[in-house]
Amino acid sequence: MDELDALRQMRTSLAHQESPDVLALRAGRRPAPPRRLRLRVPAVSLLATAALVAATLAAVSLPSDVDRPVPPAAEAAPGxxxxxxxxxxxxxxxxxxxxxxxxxxxxxxxxxxxxxxxxxxxxxxxxxxxxxxxxxxxxxxxxxxxxxxxxxxxxxxxxxxxxxxxxxxxxxxxxxxxxxxxxxxxxxxxxxxxxxxxxxxxxxxxxxxxxxxxxxxxxxxxxxxxxxxxxxxxxxxxxxxxxxxxxxxxxxxxxxxxxxxxxxxxxxxxxxxxxxxxxxxxxxxxxxxxxxxxxxxxxxxxxxxxxxxxxxxxxxxxxxxxxxxxxxxxxxxxxxxxxxxxxxxxxxxxxxxxxxxxxxxxxxxxxxxxxxxxxxxxxxxxxxxxx
Amino acid sequence: MEQLGDSAIVAASSRDPEAFGELFRRHAPRLHAYVKRRLGAALADDIVAETFATAFRQRERFDGRAEFGAWLWGIAGNVIAKHHRQETRMFRAFARTGVDPAEDGVAELVSDRVHAAAHAPRLAKALASLSAQDRSAILLLAWEELSYAEIAAILNLPLGTVKAKIHRARTKLRKALPGENNDG
Structure with missing residues (x-):
């Protein structure tokens, strides 16, 4: 088997794309950027992030009765x-x-x-x-x-x-x-x-x-x-x-x-x-x-x-x-x-x-x-x- | 609705920040899937958010000569590179235990997986040994099916350098696979 084929078969479960609406909501739902970002990134970028989040939220049209993305189906713990x-x-x-x-x-x-x-x-x-x-x-x-x-x-x-x-x-x-x-x-x-x-x-x-x-x-x-x-x-x-x-x-x-x-x-x-x-x-x-x-x-x-x-x-x-x-x-x-x-x-x-x-x-x-x-x-x- | 090109949207976003949201819609799903595959779902949201925040902050610098996608993926590559050691640790852990930390909490949901990828731990060990740029080059080729020219644009490297990097990475990966003497 070719090494590229082998690579392509790796982590295929992670390769599926999620809808931009769900991704935007996940970005917007977060109250603040995670600590790691907050420490490192100057304040101006927080404003930019806020603007981005506002922009993405404005850009996606959502059914009014949905206030958060559908959580993944009940996840069975391994084993x-x-x-x-x-x-x-x-x-x-x-x-x-x-x-x-x-x-x-x-x-x-x-x-x-x-x-x-x-x-x-x-x-x-x-x-x-x-x-x-x-x-x-x-x-x-x-x-x-x-x-x-x-x-x-x-x-x-x-x-x-x-x-x-x-x-x-x-x-x-x-x-x-x-x-x-x-x-x-x-x-x-x-x-x-x-x-x-x-x-x-x-x-x-x-x-x-x-x-x-x-x-x-x-x-x-x-x-x-x-x-x-x-x-x-x-x-x-x-x-x-x-x-x-x-x-x-x-x-x-x-x-x-x-x-x-x-x-x-x-x-x-x-x-x-x-x-x-x-x-x-x-x-x-x-x-x-x-x-x-x-x-x-x-x-x-x-x-x-x-x-x-x-x-x-x-x-x-x-x-x-x-x-x-x-x-x-x-x-x-x-x-x-x-x-x-x-x-x-x-x-x-x-x-x-x-x-x-x-x-x-x-x-x-x-x-x-x-x-x-x-x-x-x-x-x-x-x-x-x-x- | 008129389909604006990415460059036109970037230009518009300097006056109208909300226009940038359309770029998120267009590019985030694929970028997010790629980052997930490299570093796992837990980090992917943060990295994609940081990438778009950086792109938005630097949008004045985007001059429209390159593809917006290549420019954005280049920024993402820099953010991913900050997690190079974390990624290496995850590959090593996968190679050692047979359990992929990147797939934490995901695999159980996917009942229709057909590829067991029995070689994956060996590949992970080889991937762990690659430099940040070599790793990005080979994974953009294998996972995103990008051309050498596109990869060169993303990594901001000459085409010949990209070819050399991919050749080097492929050689290492090939050695990691069993039955190297397979003549098939």
Missing amino acids: NALLVAAANVRTDPAGTYWHTSRVSGRIYAIGTDAADHYKVESRLRYDHWTGRSGQACSAVRDLPARPWSARDRQHWQRAGSPAKVRVPSGATLFFEAPDREPACRPTRDQRFYGMTPRQLAALPTEPERLKNALLDLEGDWKAYAPKVTKQPIRALKGEPRVRALSDVAGTLLALAPTPPAVRAAAYRMLATLPGVRIEGDTTDPLGRAGVAISLPLETTIPLGLSTAPRQLGTYRRQWIINPAGGTLLAMRDLVATPPRGSRTLPPGDDGKPRRLTAATQPDRFHRPGEVSAYETYEGEWTDVAPR
């Missing part, structure tokens, strides 16, 4: 929706099993150019049951791929409604999938970022202390690195630290059998992380209403799994929470800057040079703001045994 969610975490009595159902979706562009392509959503469903004594099982199910939007569906139908499509990375997406529930396979030693359910239950319930405990969590927190390095989150600085903490918090809120008081602390901790923003009302990929919280990310690939970069774009991760129910409904990754160009990769196993190119990226035709991937979450305590 407000997160704090509401923290206050509303569910305190259902724990059942025999903690069951979560997670659908992981990725949006692939099918086609050879930006003008003539359609988007397809691939979906996998992961079900996990964790018993109170720690025994656990999980099941993965392929859900049929489907066109992403109504427009994409029309395009897919014009293409003859193929039953399967190949994507440039070599994978095949199937629009039909076997309609049978997979068996739940036992997983020994169910852990969440290395923490057993027993350890989760012992986590602090105060946000600062929770953060402190999580900073001590050892793991491979790099998005990509040639070698695996185990280190505490505390060893990271800046954006990587926020990414690791928010990943762990997401697992605590969405997937792990986390006690309600720890969940509440996780929401409050998230509200304090730099870069976390409240964005407003939205609906998640399952159509559930919620509030979006966002965090800019350079890469969305899972931490600790890759030896080399796998993306060429940058992203914004949205957390969609239901403040009234205290639940994390979904995560959604939006493209901030679409993938472009290519990047040299370290040689592969065969020693040959490799390149990462935009042509193989699933989101190569995405525009900024479009969804590249998502996960939806449902979790409940149940007495129904896994199948």
Whole structure:
């Protein structure tokens, strides 16, 4: 990306122009210039300012019933929706099993150019049951791929409604999938970022202390690195630290059998992380209403799994929470800057040079703001045994 | 109503101060948005007010040979330059924490932002290292889409100097971006 383009994308929220009437009123409403000006500017300029203000007020015509500009809509304090969610975490009595159902979706562009392509959503469903004594099982199910939007569906139908499509990375997406529930396979030693359910239950319930405990969590927190390095989150600085903490918090809120008081602390901790923003009302990929919280990310690939970069774009991760129910409904990754160009990769196993190119990226035709991937979450305590 | 040129209004305002209000209507919104983007909403009102107060006070000096806009933006540039260190501190804080102090209280209101600008903290760090004039030159180019000639008029510098400043600033910013070896 060009550095001028990058600059143009900076602080866009501040770039919108306000009406001259509102600006003139704000200039005129001030009883005197601020102290800093008053000290420095000679008296004559105060007269000039007064004349200017009079002039601008005379120049703007205002409805007579308006005596001051409309204040901005009630401004949510940063983290407000997160704090509401923290206050509303569910305190259902724990059942025999903690069951979560997670659908992981990725949006692939099918086609050879930006003008003539359609988007397809691939979906996998992961079900996990964790018993109170720690025994656990999980099941993965392929859900049929489907066109992403109504427009994409029309395009897919014009293409003859193929039953399967190949994507440039070599994978095949199937629009039909076997309609049978997979068996739940036992997983020994169910852990969440290395923490057993027993350890989760012992986590602090105060946000600062929770953060402190999580900073001590050892793991491979790099998005990509040639070698695996185990280190505490505390060893990271800046954006990587926020990414690791928010990943762990997401697992605590969405997937792990986390006690309600720890969940509440996780929401409050998230509200304090730099870069976390409240964005407003939205609906998640399952159509559930919620509030979006966002965090800019350079890469969305899972931490600790890759030896080399796998993306060429940058992203914004949205957390969609239901403040009234205290639940994390979904995560959604939006493209901030679409993938472009290519990047040299370290040689592969065969020693040959490799390149990462935009042509193989699933989101190569995405525009900024479009969804590249998502996960939806449902979790409940149940007495129904896994199948 | 007859649309008077800016210069005619400035001339009229020497006898009729209220005429200056029209210049405020014409130029304040864009100038205010630019100042907000540089120093945040909290300072923008004051800086725009000071700019127009100075322009009004010095309106006799405006000789009509330059564009009024360039003259006004030049005054604004001088006022912004007085806050050079404050601006540098804000960029540094943004680079360090990932939270932009300039967007304080604004971002929450904007639900339709599509650009996350994940590189912004890196750019902020590079911007913090630029001199006042270099910073103004590159931001007038990137944020206001002004031509080199317009920027030269605002900064009251020769065209060649402006080109050199922008080249230097772009080089620093490019180095700040990840994947400098991207060949795309």
